[in-house]
Amino acid sequence: MRAQSLLCRLGLVVASVTALAGLPSGAAAQTSTGSIRGYVRDSSGTAVAGARVVAVNVQTSAQREATTQSTGFYSIIGLAPAEYEVTARQIGMTAQKTRVRVLIAEVFPLDFKLAASAVQLEAVTVAAAAGVETRTSEVATSVTPLQMERLPSTSRNFFDLAVLAPGVTVAPDFVNLSSSNAGVTDKSFSYGAQGPGQVNVFIDGASLKNDLTGGESGIHGGTFGQDASRGNPFPRGAIQEYRVIAQNFKAEYQQSSGAIIVATTKSGGNEWSGDASFGYQNKDLVAQDSISRAQNFAKPDYTRYLAALSGGGPLIKDRLFFFGSYEGNYQNRDALVNITGVPAPGLYPALDTVSFATYNGNFTSPFRETLVFGKLNYVVGSHSTAEASVNVRHETDVRDFGGFAAFQNAIDHGEDATTAILKYNYFAGPWLNEANITYEHFNQNPAPNALNLPQRWFYFSTSNTCCITLGSNLSTQDFTQKRVALRDDITYTGYHGGGDHVVKLGVSTSFLTYDLNKANNLxxxxxxxxxxxxxxxxxxxxxxxxxxxxxxxxxxxxxxxxxPLVNTNNTQVGAYIQDDWSPSSRLTINLGIRWDFESHMYNYDYVTPTVVRDTIHAYDLAPVTKADSLVKSQLDTTRYFTDGTQRKKFYGAFQPRIGFSYALDRENETSIFGGWGLYYDRTYFDISVDEMLKLTRPxxxxxxxxxxxxxxxxxxxxxxxxxxxxxxxxxxxxxxxTRAGREVWLIANDVKVPKSSQFNVGIRHLFGDVLVSATYVGVRSWDGLVFNWANHALNPNGSCCSSNDYGHGFSSILYTTNSAKTWYDALQVEITRPYKRTGNWSWGGGLSYTSGARSVQGSGVVGDVFSTNPNSAAYPKHPTNDEKSRLVANWTLDVPYAAGFQFSGLITVGTGPRYSVGGYFPNSGYVPGGWTPPQYPFIFPGGWAYRDVDIRLRKDFPNISGTTLGVTVDVFNVFNFNNFSYPDNNNGNPAPNGLLSDPRRTQIGVEYHF
Incomplete structure (x- = not known):
């Protein structure tokens, strides 16, 4: 009854908010917009009430305005990220105007000081405030349009520049997949001690959260497709800019207990313009890595073509605008199949008929990705706008062969995604409202490239060679996630009790369908x-x-x-309210609370089959083997057996969030800030459905x-x-x-939802144009899902394991606990200098430095849902992927006295992750994080295990009829550093077994603006 009552009340809230959509409202929600706030005062510092502040979008001429309150405070909210001409006017005073650039999810502080005048004069142009945000309580980094355009990026994946944010790591983009780089194919990002599955990405307000898949280990994922794809989730040419919010993001953001990326797409303006680019790379432009070179491998063939075309303009001047984008990523790379260690001819006559040598050679691994985006913006009237956009992604990748795996063993990995967004906005006075509908269709389909060939697996004992694989890949999978999302956000700036307030509330409902085909071992x-x-x-x-x-x-x-089939529906509901309260012009307090609910995150209506009940009871009643007694001692059947009613849906995901910022001086050059918040995330549905599939498809x-x-x-x-x-x-x-090696997966009836607590405190100071910040950040996450082994345990001497049999017809019995916890503590320093001209120099740059510690308990590796130790409780708190220090520097420079030349780059250095010594078990001398890789000096003080310098040089040719042609050369890892990886669970003095980055590689390109 409580749940029904809660849903009834929620329904009333949804209905009320929907009704409010007709009230005065505004442009986009903060998930895709920014705002301008400030104070208007006279020359003596007295507040000016009733002044009119107007912001005009330079690109589209769209106009927004606000009127100052008695304190002189004004707020123009819901602004599309762009350049604005802002004018402040008051009768009897000289008007002032300035140009500012509003970034996504940014509150741009802009104050005016008006002088008295007896005559109404033209507005006086004043210098803009520094283009950096000083008063936010968020720990965030903006990636600007200029950085998107100029900084080197290996594959046009817009995730690449997320590394500019302290504490954020991005999966590398490898040219060739081999044993040297562990076959990495995911392109994901993560923050702190949490895995990629705990992040989220919002593009134009639409969540790209991956509900279904995170890899069998659960350590990839986050956004759909990126758990198993080297591709780009969105065309880079369509992304105008984005913001990485690592901590203290507000209540309007959902489904992330880590970091989030908030991005906005480009729009057409009142003038037609476009861009075309082409990038090329082949094997002659890529150095061979040291590991392959030492093994005398020939450099494999490789080519990559990156093509992009975008453009936009007015369909109806000042009213209707269009923008479109196309990107293609076309790659061919050879993978070497090199089956060695085959016993001598005649030793085993049966092997002589296999002809292993005929499977050897270089075989092409083609990757193809096409991205298409289109967008219409319509100014309906003076108080309303509408927007519609569609993004389509199609991708194929033939891969997962090479080494001892024959080309027959390749998979054809397909990714298809369609996202459509429709927004209608209405705004007037102190009200802002956005209503939007989002449709998403995501499909991931890895399948054998060669069909219906039985797979043969060989172990050569004479040379201790494992594992030779001939025949088709084993599994066919198809994951489809469909989402229809309704969202409405309302902002009100007209309340001034105890100071000035910007109050925002919103409700969202997503209707999802999950279709899974997990034909594993087909x-x-x-x-x-x-x-x-x-x-x-x-x-x-x-x-x-x-x-x-x-x-x-x-x-x-x-x-x-x-x-192998599963089809089910899920409903996700979220509601929030937040208030940016300014008791004074120097103090802002951010208060908010969010609530989320899911109807089918887990199999709440699952019924434990009779065969499972009888099997577990057999262990309980007749413990005749070691495995029997293990199961009996570890399983409380009342927690794991269900008749479809024992699992209760979770209604308690209330998430309070609070932040503050305080300017220590009237000029807002120095401020302190901090915050705390609670954040819930979710567990992949792919994991929970195996509770059924392991029995229905043994x-x-x-x-x-x-x-x-x-x-x-x-x-x-x-x-x-x-x-x-x-x-x-x-x-x-x-x-x-008796031949069914079935597994029993038992999910606890009281299974919990993963969550984290985030807190931070810091200081910012503006040195002229340079903003410097230092922040302590802390994250504590808990209730991570882990599967334990009920019929396996360590031996008395600490070795593994006391049972590995098929007791009572089941190969394994696994049960869940919410035992995984993580800790992250770090000092993060960030220095930012926006690009601008100073004398003969036009340059901008930044530096981010992180010194921190990451730990995990109840799991061997962050995000891994399967415990290597039979009981995850045996894992004490220990370091995980614990790189103590990382520094990332970036710059962009118009080369002085060399017209048309631009020089930009990225420098990344890190102390490298710590590796564990010994095995996972007590008898092996296990020391988690007990070994640190060798350190080398480079530019910055200290020693670094990871060193990488990427540079980009561009030459623009003279402007012809308003068009610009540029030639680019990108060089990645310009000094050809060997950034080695090492085996985990090593002997304390390991040799390198792989690479964390590619060797030096060059990419040439051409860019044309028209």
Whole structure:
């Protein structure tokens, strides 16, 4: 009844807010806009009431205005990020005007001081205030249009420049995928001690949150598609600018317990203009990495073409504007298949017929991405605007082969995404309102590139070589997430009790559909070895000693059969209210609270099957093996068994947030700020549905007897007809229930939602044009979901593990706990100098420095939902990905006395992550984070394990009829540093086993503005 009552009340709130959409309102919500606030005073410092402040968008001539209150305070909210001409007027005073650039999610402080005048004169132009925000309580970094245009970026992925924000890391963009870089294919970002799954991205107010997939480990993800794609989630040419808010973001933002990116797209203006660019890179422009060179590998073929075209202008001057963008990312890279260690001919005659050498060679791995964006802006009238936009992404990537995996083993990874946004805005006086509808359709579809070839897996004992893979990739998956979202935000600036207030409230409702096809192990996998163990052969304890198969027949096959389909709906509801309260012109207090609810984050109506209940009860009633007693001791069945009513939906996601900023001087050059907030996130639906799929689609394991022996136990005699992907043959083969290696996944009925507490305090000071800030930030996250192993435990000596059998017909019994916790404490220093001309120099730059510590408890690795240790509680608090220090510097410079030359770059140095020593288990001398990689000097004081310098040189040719042609050269890792990675759980003195970045590579391009 309480839940029904709460939903009824929420429905009334939604209805009320929807009704308010007809009231005076404004442009976009703060998730895609900015604002200008300040005070108008006379020459003596006295507040001027009733003054008119008008902001005119230089690009579109759209006009917004506000009237000052008795304190002289004014606020123009909901401004599209752009350059504005702002004028302040009052009868009897000389008007003033200035130009400012408003950035996304920024509150631009702009004060006016008007002089008395007996005659109404033309507005006097005054110098603009410094283009930096000094009074926010957020820990945030803006990435400006100029930085987007000029700083080097390897693949036009707009995530690349998120590294300008202290504490933010971005997955590298590797030219070639090999053992040197661990086959990294995700392009994601993370903050602090939390993983990429805890971030969110808002583009024009639409959330790109990935509800479904985060990789089987859960350590990727965040935004849809980026958990498994090297592509760009959005065309860079359509992004005008964005803001990385690492901490203390306001109550209007949802579904993130880490950092968020808030981006706005470009719009057309009153003049037609456009841009075209082309970038090219091939293997001759890329150095070979030191690891491949040491192994005498030939440099593989590689080409990449980056094409972009965008343009916009008026369809009806001052009323209707269009902007469109296209980007293509076309790559061909060769991957080397190099199967070695094959036993000498004649040693195992059965292997001689396989002809492993015929699978070797370089094979092309094509990547194709197409991004198309279109947008219409319409000025409906003096108090209303409308906007419609569509973004389409299509991507294919043939990959995951090379080394010991034949080209047959490749997957064709597909990504498709469509996002459509419709906004209607109405504004007048102190009211601002935005109503919008968003439609999203995301699809991810990894599937075997070669179909219906049974997979053969080989282990060569003579050379200890593992694992040779021939045949199709094992699994076909299809994840579809559809969202229809309704959102309405209202802002009111007319309340002045106890000071000036900007009050904002909003409600959002998202209707989602999840369609999953997880046909894992769709292709049968046959295992070959010369002498598999008794356990692998499936004959223990009847047989004695290793079995002599000698590759004549496989010793086992693994195959899954059953329904892989899941279809369900989910509703996400959010509501918030926040107040930016200024008791005085120097103090601002940000107060807010947010509430979120999901109807189907977990399987709330799931019913524990009878077979699972009976199995667990069998452990309870008759503990005859070590595994039985383990299960009995670790599982409280009242927490994990459900008849569909025990799991309660979570209505308690109330998230208070508070922040402040205080100017220590009247000029607002020095301010202190701080904040605290509670932030809830979510768990991937992909993880929870396996509770059903592991039972409805079990994995079967069939053991075959060696050709010289009679089958024993559950073994069967081999028949050559079994080497097939024909489901009819395989169904008959696995028909015995004892061959089902099913897993039981038990999700606790009281499963919790992950959350974090964020807090910070800092100081900012403006030295002329340079803003310097120093901030202490802290994050504590808890209730992270982890799966534990009920029928496995450490041995008394601390080794692993006391059971690994198939007790009662199940290979594994896993159960969840909310045991994962993280800690992050850091000092973050940021120095920013906006681009501007000083004498003969036009330059801008910045530096961000982070010194911090990251720790995790209850999990081996941040974001990993599977505990390597059978019981996650055995993991004490320990360092994780704990890079102590990282420094990122950026600059852009118009080269003096060299007309048309621009020089820009990025420098990144870091002390490198700490690695664990020993194994994961107590008997192995496990020391989490016990080893730090070698450090080297470079430019900045201290030692650095990671060093990278990227530069960009551009030459603009003389302007012809209003057009500009530029030639660009980008060089990444210009000094060709080896940024090595090392094995985790090492011996304390490990050799490098991979690279954290590519070697030196050059990209040439041409850009044309018209």
């Amino acid at each position: 292709i049968p996998q046959f295992f070959f070895s010369s002498n598999p163990s008794q356990g692998d052969a499936g004959c223990a304890p009847t047989c004695t000693g290793p079995e002599a198969y000698n590759y004549r027949v496989p010793f086992q096959v693994v195959w899954a059969y059953g329904s 994995t079967y394991i069939v053991h075959f007897a060696d050709p010289d022996s009679t089958p024993v136990g559950n073994q069967v005699a081999w028949n050559n007809s079994y080497m097939t992907a024909d489901t009819t043959v395989l169904k008959a083969l696995v028909s015995s229930p």
